Amino acid sequence: MNLTRRSALGGLIGAGAFAIGGCGPQGDRGRKDADVIIIGAGLAGLHAALMLEEAGLEVMVLEASRRIGGRLKTLDHLPGAPEAGGQQVGATYARFRARAAEAGLEFTGFPPSRFGEVMSVNGALIEARQWAGSVQNALPEAWRAIPPGRLFMQLAMRANPLEDVYAWRDPGSAAHDIAAAQWLVSQGANDEALRLMDTSLNGRDLASYSMLNIWRSLAIYEQERPLGGAQQVAGGAQRVPETMAARLAREVRLGHGVRAIQADDSGAAVRLEDGRELRADFIISTLPFAVLRHLSVDAPLDPATREAIADMAYTPIVQLHLEAQTPWWEEDGLAPEMWTDSPLNRIFAQRSPDGDPTGMLLAWLDGRGALAADDMDDAALETLARETLAAIRPASQGRVRLAHVQRWTASNPLAGGAYMHWRPGEARRWAEARFTPAGRLHLAGEHTGDLHTGMEAAMESGERAAIAILDAAGA
Numbered sequence: 255m256n257l258t259r260r261s262a263l264g265g266l267i268g269a270g271a272f273a274i275g276g277c278g279p280q281g282d283r284g285r286k287d288a289d290v291i292i293i294g295a296g297l298a299g300l301h302a303a304l305m306l307e308e309a310g311l312e313v314m315v316l317e318a319s320r321r322i323g324g325r326l327k328t329l330d331h332l333p334g335a336p337e338a339g340g341q342q343v344g345a346t347y348a349r350f351r352a353r354a355a356e357a358g359l360e361f362t363g364f365p366p367s368r369f370g371e372v373m374s375v376n377g378a379l380i381e382a383r384q385w386a387g388s389v390q391n392a393l394p395e396a397w398r399a400i401p402p403g404r405l406f407m408q409l410a411m412r413a414n415p416l417e418d419v420y421a422w423r424d425p426g427s428a429a430h431d432i433a434a435a436q437w438l439v440s441q442g443a444n445d446e447a448l449r450l451m452d453t454s455l456n457g458r459d460l461a462s463y464s465m466l467n468i469w470r471s472l473a474i475y476e477q478e479r480p481l482g483g484a485q486q487v488a489g490g491a492q493r494v495p496e497t498m499a500a501r502l503a504r505e506v507r508l509g510h511g512v513r514a515i516q517a518d519d520s521g522a523a524v525r526l527e528d529g530r531e532l533r534a535d536f537i538i539s540t541l542p543f544a545v546l547r548h549l550s551v552d553a554p555l556d557p558a559t560r561e562a563i564a565d566m567a568y569t570p571i572v573q574l575h576l577e578a579q580t581p582w583w584e585e586d587g588l589a590p591e592m593w594t595d596s597p598l599n600r601i602f603a604q605r606s607p608d609g610d611p612t613g614m615l616l617a618w619l620d621g622r623g624a625l626a627a628d629d630m631d632d633a634a635l636e637t638l639a640r641e642t643l644a645a646i647r648p649a650s651q652g653r654v655r656l657a658h659v660q661r662w663t664a665s666n667p668l669a670g671g672a673y674m675h676w677r678p679g680e681a682r683r684w685a686e687a688r689f690t691p692a693g694r695l696h697l698a699g700e701h702t703g704d705l706h707t708g709m710e711a712a713m714e715s716g717e718r719a720a721i722a723i724l725d726a727a728g729a
C-alpha cells in the first residue's frame with residue numbers, strides 16, 4: 255500500500271497501511287504479539303487489561319511515557335506529595351475503589367480547607383463576609399451575596415432539569431444542551447457576572463460549554479451526596495494504577511508510543527513510534543480523542559465516532575505548583591487559599607491530614623486562563639506567579655518559588671487536555687456515537703464514559719471494552 259496515504263481522519267502524519275495478517279480468534283498465534291493490545295496505561299487501559307487477563311487472555315499494554323497512571327499523577331518529589339491530576343474519589347466509584355482495595359490502599363477525607371474565606375476581585379482583597387457589600391461587586395442584585403467562585407454551580411444546581419444520572423441520554427434533554435452563556439443571560443446575568451463565572455469554569459469558556467455538561471455533573475453529585483463526600487487515596491492517587499500494573503502478568507511496555515492503528519473485522523495491528531509493528535486479535539485504544547486525532551487510524555469507524563475523535567472538546571487546565579519559602583499568610587492572618595480573578599485563578603494550599611499547610615500552594619488555572627498560561631514558558635510563569643501573588647498578598651513578596659508546572663492542554667501530546675466536555679449541542683451527537691467497536695478496534699477512556707465522569711468513567715469504559723472483547727472472542 256501507498257506509504258504516504260493520509261488517514262481518513264485527515265491532517266495527520268502519513269503513516270501508511272501495514273499488514274494486520276494472520277490474526278483472529280483462531281489465528282496463527284505465532285504471528286501475533288498478544289490476544290489484545292491495549293494502548294495507554296491509565297485507569298481505563300489497566301482495568302481492561304486486568305479483566306482480560308483474569309479471563310485468561312494474553313494482554314500487552316503499550317504506554318508512551320515512562321510512567322504508569324496517565325492523568326493520575328502524584329508529585330512524590332514535592333513536600334506533601336501534591337496531586338497534579340485526578341484526586342477526588344466519589345462515593346459511587348465502585349470499580350476504582352475495588353481495584354484500590356485489592357492492593358490494600360485506603361481512602362481518607364480531605365483535610366479542612368480555608369478556601370472561600372478570602373477572594374481577590376479587580377486587584378482588591380475581599381473577605382467573603384464583605385463580598386455582598388463590596389464596591390467591587392457588580393453582580394445583579396439577586397446574586398450579590400453569592401461568592402463568584404460558587405455562582406455558576408449554585409445557579410445551575412437550583413435549576414437542574416435532570417432527574418438522575420441517566421437522564422442526559424433522554425431525547426428530551428437535548429433542549430437543555432445550550433450554551434452556558436446563553437442560559438445565564440436568560441437568568442439575568444450581566445457582563446460582570448459572566449466574566450467572573452468564566453474565570454474558574456471547568457471548561458473552555460461559557461460560550462462553548464453546554465449547560466447539559468454541568469447538569470450531568472451535578473446529577474452525579476446529587477447521587478453521591480447521601481453516600482458521603484469525595485475522598486482521596488492515602489499515599490497518592492497514582493498508587494492505584496501503579497498497583498494495578500504491578501498485578502499484570504506481562505509488564506506494561508513503557509516508552510512504547512503508538513503512532514498508527516489498523517483494524518478490520520479479522521484482526522488489528524499497531525505501529526510504534528520506532529517503526530515496529532505489533533499484531534493482536536483486538537486493540538483497545540484508551541487514548542483521549544485529543545491525542546487519538548493525531549494518530550493514523552485505519553479502521554471502520556462509524557461517522558459519529560470519527561467526528562468525535564476529530565472534534566471532541568477538552569478542558570484546558572494549567573497547574574502551577576508553588577513552594578512558599580515561609581508561611582507568609584501568617585503575617586497578614588488570612589487564609590493562604592483564595593479565589594481570584596487574577597491570571598492565577600484559584601489558589602489552593604496543600605495541607606497535611608490534620609489541616610496544617612505543608613508550604614505547597616497550587617494555582618489552578620482553567621479555561622481561558624489556562625490557554626493564556628500555556629503560551630508562556632516556565633520561567634515566564636514563575637515571574638507571573640510571583641508578581642501576581644505579591645500584588646494581591648504583599649507578604650508573599652520574594653517568598654514563592656515555582657516547583658512544577660503541569661500542563662493539561664493541547665500542548666501536552668499524551669493528554670491533549672484535562673478531560674472532555676460537551677460544547678452546546680454535542681451531548682446528542684456523542685450519545686449517538688456510543689463508541690461502538692470499529693472492527694476489532696475498541697475505544698475506551700474517560701471520554702467514552704456513560705454514567706460517570708473522570709476516574710470512574712475511565713474504569714467503566716475499560717470494563718465495557720473488555721466485556722465486548724470477551725463476548726467477541728467467545729472467551
Ligand SMILES: Cc1cc2nc3c(=O)[nH]c(=O)nc-3n(C[C@H](O)[C@H](O)[C@H](O)COP(=O)(O)OP(=O)(O)OC[C@H]3O[C@@H](n4cnc5c(N)ncnc54)[C@H](O)[C@@H]3O)c2cc1C
Binds near residue numbers: 325340707
Ligand atoms: C487536573 C485534573 C484533575 C482531575 N480531577 C479528577 C477528580 O478529582 N476526580 C475524578 O474522578 N477525575 C478527575 N480527573 C479525571 C481523571 O484523572 C481522568 O478521567 C482519568 O484518570 C483518565 O483515565 P484514562 O485511562 O481514560 O486516560 P489516561 O489516564 O490519560 O490514560 C491514557 C494513557 O495513554 C498514554 N498515551 C498517550 N498517547 C499515547 C500513545 N501514542 N501511545 C501509547 N500511550 C499513549 C498516556 O501517557 C496515558 O498514560 C482529573 C483530571 C485532571 C487532568
Ligand SMILES: NC(=O)Cc1c[nH]c2ccccc12
Binds near residue numbers: 342456673
Ligand atoms: N476539576 C475538577 O472539578 C476535579 C474533579 C472532581 N471530580 C471530577 C470528576 C471528573 C472530572 C474532574 C473532576
